[in-house]
Amino acid sequence: MIDYPIFEMPVLGHRLIFAIDAITHVLVSHGAAVGGSIVLALTQWYAIKTNDQKLYDLVYKILFVLFVAATAIGALTGIGIWIHANIIDPPAIGSLLRVFFWKWFTEWIVFNVELIFLLLWFLTWKTYGWERRRENLKFGIVYAVASWLTMVIITAILGFMLTPGNWLKSEFPAQPDYVASLFNPSWIPSLMFRTFFAIGFAAAIAMYWTWWFTRNDLELREKAERWFGRIVLITIPITAVFGYWYYLQIPKEAKDLMFVAGLTTKYIGYKELLILALLGAFALILVAVFAFYLKPKAVPFALASLMMISYVFLVSEFERIREFIRKPYVIYGYMYAHGIRxxxxxxxxxxxxxxxxxxxxxxxxxxxxxxxxxxxxxxxxxxxxxxxxxxxxxxxxxxxxxxxxxxxxxxxxxxxxxxxxxxxxxxxxxxxxxxxxxxxxxxxxxxxxxxxxxx
Ligand code: HEC
CATH class of the missing domain: 1.10.760.10 (Cytochrome c-like domain)
Known part of the structure; x- marks a missing residue:
């Protein structure tokens, strides 16, 4: 920190601006890119399998929305994260970049592949048409795999910041162990947790947009909502199991900060309220999904919207807590948040x-x-x-x-x-x-x- 020019962010402060940018990015990367690609490729496959051209067309409409979100908001906020991180904490981002250089370089290549295949998938959809649907699906599958691979690498870095594990081979000043940095304790559990959470979230987004795009075709709504609803329901228990495994990897001092993280010290007296809000959001999602599953034609748009808001709330609260509990460190046990080792x-x-x-x-x-x-x-x-x-x-x-x-x-x-x-x-x-x-x-x-x- 002390070896760089000082940049001050007036009024809003660095933390808030970074949080807004990063959380927006997570919403798009998880909901539109990683989860969205998997859910829509799967649905495209399902439409082909059941020979359902209407469902096939619906997937395209939803893909249009996610395409715009991923390329416009996703790319914008992604670059924003780099700029912010460099302004806030150059020594931290510098250290991470050096420890993870080849992994990050790989991520950058994979990200480009991801973007190219998203473009191919989306832009050839209409020109290929129903006749060449299987060829088009292949683009979607490559896009989904590439999106997920970027998550594989980024979760390794995020995991490392919270649980670096035995990444130094000896007492400091020491050589980093690059393999141990990658295989840090929370990498795999957090990756699996995020993967299934993202799939559920994306399926919920698809449910929301399905409602909107099927105002004149309730038969299609019934089939599509049930299909997406099933995906959400399958992901919930799997997300919970991986979430618990992830939780077990977190250092005790960090776990102790969870309530301050969720509430700030001013509202720390309202622990029950936070738990209630989180459970309430979760319950709302369950109610909406079951309602869509049982009576797809009768669910009002308001409930679909509430389900979306609940998901957004859970994502934001999770990211806020995850970032905060790492404090006072930016790289746990190694570098403080102000950038001093x-x-x-x-x-x-x-x-x-x-x-x-x-x-x-x-x-x-x-x-x-x-x-x-x-x-x-x-x-x-x-x-x-x-x-x-x-x-x-x-x-x-x-x-x-x-x-x-x-x-x-x-x-x-x-x-x-x-x-x-x-x-x-x-x-x-x-x-x-x-x-x-x-x-x-x-x-x-x-x-x-x-x-x-x-x-
Ligand atoms: C890692 C982030 C971080 C850094 C760096 C940091 N603070 Fe804080 N500080 C906080 C947070 C978060 C709170 C509590 C905010 C809340 O929940 O209300 C706080 C609260 C405080 C309080 C009130 C504590 C109390 O008794 O309630 C003081 C005083 C303070 N900070 C001074 C400083 C000073 C001086 C520095 C620089 C030397 C500093 N802080 C650096 C995050 C930080």
Missing amino acids: KFDVPHLEKTGVLKYASFVPPEYRNITEENKVKVGEYLFKLECRVCHSVNGVNAITKKVKGLDENAIYYRIGTLNSPATPFMPPFVGTDEERKALAAYLATLVNQKEVLMTKNK
Whole structure:
């Protein structure tokens, strides 16, 4: 973190923007690409097998929607993730890229194959027509396999961040074990969990759009909704089993953070409400799927929509919790969220971080009575702004409200404590800690900030 130019995201903060981008990406990659390709290729096959041209045409209509989502929103947010990740935490993304270089390179190739076959599948559908349906299906199958393979590789990297396992061959500084990094404990369980979840989610999306596209053909609706409903129902128990296996791989300290992750510390008293909301969303999905299965012609559009909203809620909450419980780390046990390696902390506590902060102006590397507020601001940007904004989301101003400079100084020393184990420790010398406290104290009273600015 300290060796890169500082970029601050005002008001919304880095975390929120990244979350919006990443969750949108997951919704599209799981729902439209990975799950969508498998479900629609399967349905195309089913339409061919049962010689049902109407169902065949319906698949195309749904594919149109998923095609637009995958190519427009999916590609856009995917690139967004790269840009955000580099802005927020260059050392983290740099480390991951080096440990996973060839895997990521492979993923990039596979992603291109995926995109090419999506285009071929979609664009030849009409020109091939019903006559050459089997040839067209082959494109869909390659697309589905390629989509899934990208998930195989990305889940390895995500798994590694939470459960790196024995990826270092010896004490640090050490050589990484690339095979162990890949076969980290949560890779396979999380991959299987996501695979089946994505298939269920995509089938639910297909149910939603089927309702819409079959307003004038209830016979077709009956057959299609039952078929997609069956897919959702099959995936639920399988997703649950793999989900539990995945859960078992997660470190205990991370599991302890699940409720804070889902609720934030402010609402931590509402644990039952979170459980109720999650179970409620799940129950709604079950009710909708069973209703579609039993009485496909009678289900109102509102129920189909609620089912979609429930799925979106579950995906978002899962991603939020998964990201949060990894804190205070970005790579578990190795690198803190602010990008400082755990290994380097004892050294940096002696030397200070400013000495190494290449992009902090030289005049702020030596702390004096005159510049300490300004230096403190730089320290805030180096170590806190990945998670806190000044006045916006998760505002530091609110977090230190009511504390004087001494109390803030004390609190900075206990960031990584049992009360707030999700925060990395403040890393630096006692002098640097005092400078950060001086800056934060000025925020408590904004008038004081104005005064220091006018000096
Ligand atoms: C990994 C992300 C992260 C980093 C980095 C981080 N914080 Fe926090 N901090 C949080 C979260 C999350 C909360 C609690 C928000 C909530 O749930 O209300 C919090 C809460 C706080 C609080 C209030 C704690 C309390 O007693 O309730 C203070 C003070 C604080 N942070 C200061 C800092 C300072 C100073 C830094 C930089 C040295 C920092 N934080 C870095 C995530 C972070």
